[in-house]
Amino acid sequence: MDYTIKIGGEAGQGIQTIGGTLARLFARSGYHVFTNQDYESRVRGGHNFYQVRLSDRQITASRDTVDILVAMDQASIILHEKELSRDGQVVYDSDALKQKYEGLHFFDTPFTQLAVAHGGQKIMANTVAIGSVLGMLEMEIDILIEILKTTFRKKGDDVIQGNVKAAEAGRNFVLKYCQKCSFTPAVRSKPRMLITGNDAIGLGAVASGLKFYSAYPMTPSTSIMNYVAGKEEEYGIIVEQAEDEIAAINMALGASFAGVRAMTGTSGGGFALMTEGLSLAGITETPIVIALAQRPGPATGLPTRTEQGDLQFALYGGHGEFPRVIFAPGTPEQAFYLTNKAFGIAEKYQIPVIIMTDQYLADAEWTYDRFDLNKIHYSDQRLRGADLQDFPDYKRHAFSDTGVFPLGVPGDSTHLIVTDSDEHDEEGHLIEDSETRMKMMDKRLFRKVPHIHEDIAPPLYYGKENADIVLTGWGSTYGVLREVVDVLSGTRSIGMLHFSEIYPLPETEKFDYLNILSKAEHALCIENNATAQFARLLRTETGYEFKGTILKYDGRPFTIDSLIKEIDDHSGRL
Amino acid sequence: MTIAEDYKGQHPAWCPGCGNFSIMKSFRDAMVEMNIEPHKFTIVSGIGQAAKFPHYTKCNTFNGLHGRALPVASGMRIVNHEHLVMVFTGDGDCYGEGGNHFVHMEGMKTKNQPFGVFSEQLNPLALAIALDCSFVARGFSGEMGHLKELMKEAVQHRGFTLVDILQPCVSFNKINTFQWYKERVYHLDGSHDAEDRVKAFEKSLEWGERIPLGVLFRNNRPVYEERIMRKGFR
Numbered sequence: 001m002d003y004t005i006k007i008g009g010e011a012g013q014g015i016q017t018i019g020g021t022l023a024r025l026f027a028r029s030g031y032h033v034f035t036n037q038d039y040e041s042r043v044r045g046g047h048n049f050y051q052v053r054l055s056d057r058q059i060t061a062s063r064d065t066v067d068i069l070v071a072m073d074q075a076s077i078i079l080h081e082k083e084l085s086r087d088g089q090v091v092y093d094s095d096a097l098k099q100k101y102e103g104l105h106f107f108d109t110p111f112t113q114l115a116v117a118h119g120g121q122k123i124m125a126n127t128v129a130i131g132s133v134l135g136m137l138e139m140e141i142d143i144l145i146e147i148l149k150t151t152f153r154k155k156g157d158d159v160i161q162g163n164v165k166a167a168e169a170g171r172n173f174v175l176k177y178c179q180k181c182s183f184t185p186a187v188r189s190k191p192r193m194l195i196t197g198n199d200a201i202g203l204g205a206v207a208s209g210l211k212f213y214s215a216y217p218m219t220p221s222t223s224i225m226n227y228v229a230g231k232e233e234e235y236g237i238i239v240e241q242a243e244d245e246i247a248a249i250n251m252a253l254g255a256s257f258a259g260v261r262a263m264t265g266t267s268g269g270g271f272a273l274m275t276e277g278l279s280l281a282g283i284t285e286t287p288i289v290i291a292l293a294q295r296p297g298p299a300t301g302l303p304t305r306t307e308q309g310d311l312q313f314a315l316y317g318g319h320g321e322f323p324r325v326i327f328a329p330g331t332p333e334q335a336f337y338l339t340n341k342a343f344g345i346a347e348k349y350q351i352p353v354i355i356m357t358d359q360y361l362a363d364a365e366w367t368y369d370r371f372d373l374n375k376i377h378y379s380d381q382r383l384r385g386a387d388l389q390d391f392p393d394y395k396r397h398a399f400s401d402t403g404v405f406p407l408g409v410p411g412d413s414t415h416l417i418v419t420d421s422d423e424h425d426e427e428g429h430l431i432e433d434s435e436t437r438m439k440m441m442d443k444r445l446f447r448k449v450p451h452i453h454e455d456i457a458p459p460l461y462y463g464k465e466n467a468d469i470v471l472t473g474w475g476s477t478y479g480v481l482r483e484v485v486d487v488l489s490g491t492r493s494i495g496m497l498h499f500s501e502i503y504p505l506p507e508t509e510k511f512d513y514l515n516i517l518s519k520a521e522h523a524l525c526i527e528n529n530a531t532a533q534f535a536r537l538l539r540t541e542t543g544y545e546f547k548g549t550i551l552k553y554d555g556r557p558f559t560i561d562s563l564i565k566e567i568d569d570h571s572g573r574l
Numbered sequence: 575m576t577i578a579e580d581y582k583g584q585h586p587a588w589c590p591g592c593g594n595f596s597i598m599k600s601f602r603d604a605m606v607e608m609n610i611e612p613h614k615f616t617i618v619s620g621i622g623q624a625a626k627f628p629h630y631t632k633c634n635t636f637n638g639l640h641g642r643a644l645p646v647a648s649g650m651r652i653v654n655h656e657h658l659v660m661v662f663t664g665d666g667d668c669y670g671e672g673g674n675h676f677v678h679m680e681g682m683k684t685k686n687q688p689f690g691v692f693s694e695q696l697n698p699l700a701l702a703i704a705l706d707c708s709f710v711a712r713g714f715s716g717e718m719g720h721l722k723e724l725m726k727e728a729v730q731h732r733g734f735t736l737v738d739i740l741q742p743c744v745s746f747n748k749i750n751t752f753q754w755y756k757e758r759v760y761h762l763d764g765s766h767d768a769e770d771r772v773k774a775f776e777k778s779l780e781w782g783e784r785i786p787l788g789v790l791f792r793n794n795r796p797v798y799e800e801r802i803m804r805k806g807f808r
Contacts, residue, residue, distance in 0.1 A: 003677075018595060029662055064728065087685070143736045157606055198650075211653060212644075212649065212652065214649065223713070238652055238653065238802065240648075240649075240652060242645065243675065243677070243678035243680075244674060246642065246645070246674075246675075247642075247644075247645035247648075247674075247675050247678070248641045248645075250638065250639070250645035250646045251645040251646065251648050251649035251652075252646060252648065252649060253638070253649065254618070254636065254645065254646035254649025254650040254651075255647060255649035255650065255652065255653040256649075257636050257649075257650060258616075258649065258650040258653045258654045260653045260655065262649070263654075265676050270613065275638055276642075277639070277642070280639050284636070284638070410613075410634035410650075410657065411613060411614060411654065411656075411657040413613065413614070413617075414611070414613045415613065416632060416633060416634050417616075417634045417636070418628070418634065418635040419633070419635065419636055419637070420629075420635070421635040421637055421638050421639050422637065423620075428635060429583075429629050429635075430626070430629055430637070443733055524762055569734055
């Protein structure tokens with residue numbers, strides 16, 4: 001079983017409610033789910049869609065074909081009818097669309113009429129639509145009823161009962177009248193957890209002992225802030241909406257200096273404002289985790305769409321020379337564990353760590369059995385209370401073999417904790433002399449970097465060993481690359497290399513990925529940007545040059561079928 | 575008990591005769607009189623001569639970026655509201671480069687010290703009163719005793735405090751000299767009701783022939799951390 005349901009319509013029509021409810025319902029039914037969203041930067045109108053794919057095996061990307069199209073407006077039909085699979089169906093309400101469509105693949109369901117007749121309210125038309133999808137898939141209604149009960153708990157029994165009846169009416173209507181519907185569901189299994197990339201970052205941060213998150217909301221990073229804000233009281237976290245991104249990063253640095261784990265998050269435009277603070281984290285050696293959720297630029301770009309266009313910016317943003325670590329998870333699961341690792345590394349080396357995501361990964365929902373909390377590491381690197389007091393002659397920036405000197409908590413002892421954005425001495429007071437300057441640069445940069453390197457994990461290889469075609473990607477393209485390898489491995493010698501710990505680039509001593517690339521007949525770098533920024537990083541650091549690149553910079557993610565076509569073009573042409 | 579010597583830091587690189595010396599002395603005396611030991615507070619500063627204050631006075635220090643002291647101080651105070659956090663900053667740093675942060679400051683215990691020529695375009699006291707900042711005062715580097723008392727009052731006040739300090743620049747400003755200020759400043763007396771916001775606003779607009787010193791405005795309302803605690807945080 002592998003079905004895709006697409007819900008299309010205007011902003012404000014409840015596309016997210018229908019799609020989100022279906023995704024939760026399928027996940028609770030024990031199916032594997034993958035969803036992605038496409039929306040415009042507006043509150044009402046325009047055209048948006050929510051695509052839900054469900055299967056009885058692991059899925060990690062979206063397909064180009066649609067099995068059930070729920071059309072809430074005419075544009076959905078104009079834009080997406082051509083995506084229908086052979087047995088695909090469009091379900092719509094001719095009253096609402098003011099248009100009757102002919103053809104065997106159209107199934108007219110009176111969403112509004114059924115809502116009024118059975119639920120009692122016009123607004124329940126969306127629930128009828130959800131019920132009709134269940135009918136098409138011949139699925140039971142019990143889990144939907146549970147979800148409706150939770151969703152409308154605060155609105156009282158009448159609303160709950162109305163919605164249950166509306167859902168049943170939609171489902172029964174389809175079961176009774178849709179002769180062309182021939183979808184068969186797989187057997188249900190135990191409920192799975194459904195989570196987006198950004199929620200996984202938020203969850204990872206909370207699990208890592210985050211205490212302070214300051215940000216100025218910016219799509220597509222805002223959902224991290226919202227997630228953490230939802231956990232404020234339960235976990236004693238402060239979420240502060242700053243007046244701008246400059247304040248956001250400086251507040252987080254203040255909080256970190258004061259002794260807690262702190263984080264900020266933004267998109268490219270906000271990161272531009274943060275770069276001064278990034279550099280401040282560098283010289284003051286203040287740990288900080290920054291989530292950079294990319295959207296297409298330059299400037300405001302396409303605010304609600306996706307791109308991997310900020311890698312070089314994240315690498316070089318911030319004046320001066322200081323160490324940084326950049327992670328780019330490819331899945332919510334990687335996002336969860338890498339966020340934990342980001343805090344670990346930020347605290348251990350007293351450096352900024354950047355977690356890169358993008359709109360596609362930020363909003364995409366994946367299903368998992370569970371995340372393993374035993375794999376979460378927490379170790380407090382700071383000197384507090386008596387430990388700090390007992391420390392003889394504490395100097396915040398004292399030289400050491402590793403370049404790291406423990407961060408003391410101001411006010412916890414009689415030792416003074418002093419740091420400066422100016423070049424400073426071991427105590428933290430500003431200096432001008434060249435000798436101290438050199439020593440401090442050595443401490444911050446050259447002493448730390450070899451140790452940081454040791455903590456960076458190699459890229460992940462998936463597919464046939466010694467493959468002819470090696471697809472290479474970083475960050476959010478993981479899922480689509482993996483499915484493409486699965487699809488093509490029957491007929492081609494193919495594998496993939498995925499980098500989620502990007503900088504410093506993993507050493508080849510542990511795992512010689514350069515050898516894999518060099519031996520492949522077609523080593524392709526696949527990136528959601530215009531200039532192959534990761535390929536440039538690899539060339540800069542190792543001298544390796546990719547033989548081919550597949551780049552997409554239309555603001556949309558790669559999909560399995562279209563990427564296969566491009567790979568065919570490439571490997572045929574080369 | 576602490577003594578002034580306990581707060582002695584690096585030797586200041588300020589111009590001889592700079593008002594910063596008397597501000598520093600007033601501050602140290604205030605700390606001695608309140609017996610607040612150097613490790614019991616943090617001074618956050620940005621860039622400029624005022625921002626060097628924490629290098630010259632022993633304390634926990636975060637000397638950050640130009641204009642960015644206030645958000646760092648906010649972050650520190652929010653996560654540890656038992657720790658005294660103060661900002662020493664000049665007018666370019668606080669009202670110019672960092673103006674947006676100043677406009678958005680609320681609920682923090684902070685000090686503010688303009689350095690150099692007072693900006694005619696921005697009236698920080700009027701702005702602070704307009705923002706309902708809970709303690710707004712003006713001191714003069716030439717009146718150290720008074721300044722010390724103002725600082726003490728500010729430190730003891732719960733909430734965001736602004737102490738705007740008039741200070742002649744001995745190197746560059748030949749107009750707003752020590753004499754210029756000395757002839758104009760006067761002390762607010764008991765007839766001024768600092769809890770009357772409209773009156774306070776009127777006083778903040780007084781500039782030119784006569785310049786008021788003292789606490790212009792005071793508002794005892796719940797501070798940031800109290801509002802947070804009410805939400806059930808520990």
